[in-house]
Amino acid sequence: MEALRVWRASSNLFGFTASRAARPLRFHTRCCSAAAATAKSPQDRRRRSASSSATTSDRDSIRAIRLKKVEELRGKGYEPYAYKWDRTHTTKELQEEYNHLDNGEVCEEAAVSIAGRIVARRAFGKLVFMTIRDATGTIQLYCEKGSLSEDQFEQLKGFIDIGDILGASGSIKKTEKGELSVYVKQFEILTKSLLPLPDKYVDMIANPEVADVFRTRAKVVSEILKTMESLGFIEVETPVLQVGGIEKVYEIGRIFRNEGISTRHNPEFTTIEGVYH
Known part of the structure; x- marks a missing residue:
């Protein structure tokens, strides 16, 4: 799908995997969240923690x-x-x-x-x-x-x-x-603001580049929705494997796994999962 290819080439924010059996056809896409993508090193987090009380x-x-x-x-x-x-x-x-x-x-x-x-x-x-x-x-x-x-x-x-x-x-x-x-x-x-602007690492007010990432993500998701609709898929908010009576369904979900951050993956990401019966 063109929207997915453009997303991968332009942002480098997600990895894409697809597998196809005879039936059903299932696809899975993962997108790291902007918050996780901009996460700082443990040293940065310790420095911020030490200064927070002061x-x-x-x-x-x-x-x-x-x-x-x-x-x-x-x-x-x-x-x-x-x-x-x-x-x-x-x-x-x-x-x-x-x-x-x-x-x-x-x-x-x-x-x-x-x-x-x-x-x-x-x-x-x-x-x-x-x-x-x-x-x-x-x-x-x-x-x-x-x-x-x-x-x-x-x-x-x-x-x-x-x-x-x-x-x-x-x-x-x-x-x-x-x-x-x-x-x-x-x-x-x-x-009237009652507090100073937050630390530039953690807030879109002080770090407009992060806001740009979120705006880009919103545009990408919009294009994915249009593409899936053009292919005849219906978005659902229920486990996609438990939907009956509809041939093509998909769901976009925000996922968080309680595990550490590595150079190979992030615990916080967005997925799109679909089934073609």
Whole structure:
């Protein structure tokens, strides 16, 4: 099947075995999970374990500070967990549409609105630069004191932390250094993060490459489903060998075996198993 061949050639994430008797025909495919594929060495795990107790108190302190910010924001009449934000573009769409601007050029006629998680932040007096990430990529937010109200600029400097989800609107500017940016005229905190971003090894927020693996896997599974349907197979959620009255059945399952990791296999993987009676 073409989808399976493409999957194997492009990702190297699974091994494929097939066996055929006279009848029934059975096939079996195994795909290592993204979590297992990105597993670190025992030394890395021991180092993280040793440092976890030292960082617990830090995380508690950060959480207490951010909870206080939530209370202060509500005391000022702002809800740090907004229910709605109208977005006009993704970060990728902005990069594609306005990348032609010259360094230092401002596109004042552009009126854009985006939303995403703050993954980087730096302040220089009357300027604050932030990097915002959504599902498609990243873009810089260019926040200038003269373009925001006094209250919003103070909120930006005192209440916005890395990890917060923000909605921002304004025009488009390419900085002198060639960084395409949203020239922010208005923003709103959509979700106030109470903890710092997690370790980059274990979370898709801090490690977008892992998210890419999951997105690729989702596309592969979608293609497998289409291929199996085109061949007349029906997906079931029961042991495939116990289905009667249907000629072609298959099941996709997530498997975990309680055993160690070796260079030859992973204990966590996804299988597709089918029977042709």
